[in-house]
């Protein structure tokens with residue numbers, strides 16, 4: 001059994017996989033294969049880091065300052081309304097950070113799920129094998145509630161496409177190969193998804209959101225209600241360049 005088959009058989013981890021006839025052979029492979037052991041260790045570490053990072057993220061400073069200002073001004077209000085205002089403001093101080101986390105964590109976990117999906121389909125396991133952009137776009141037409149655009153990413157080769165369901169959302173996945181490395185381009189309806197879960201970056205004067213872990217990079221942007229996310233283990237600068245090309249093309253549609 002090779003690495004790709006073993007990883008697939010015991011995805012997402014040796015202790016959380018669905019048992020099948022392949023499981024025993026896959027576990028034997030992983031025990032003897034340092035690459036696969038490192039792969040599952042980094043997966044576990046990634047999940048831990050992300051959850052820790054999401055939990056430690058404070059509410060933005062501006063928001064805190066605004067609330068502190070509101071409390072101060074309402075404290076000056078005389079009469080019986082004053083206590084009510086303070087109680088309401090205090091409630092906001094307690095609840096807003098919780099709302100902030102509630103919005104960020106699902107988005108961070110969603111981008112993590114995209115990365116896991118990229119790793120799961122490193123061999124470009126397509127439902128539609130095609131390098132024809134128009135054919136792929138029309139294949140998605142009755143599958144998603146947004147128009148999928150297959151951008152030409154410079155000299156990257158287009159291999160095919162797949163419809164994924166991740167954390168309750170549909171994601172259109174197009175497989176590319178650049179300099180021999182797999183690149184996934186996901187497109188997702190932006191509803192309930194916050195790019196602020198990633199780090200903001202500027203490429204050619206336009207915002208691109210990025211994250212990376214253990215050699216895999218994410219570069220994402222939004223265009224007309226659709227979030228585009230590129231994932232690869234290419235050099236991050238190279239991936240950001242591809243994201244910038246994809247953005248320029250998406251704007252042209």
Ligand SMILES: [Zn+2]
Nearest residue numbers: 003033035036
């Ligand atoms: Zn292996």
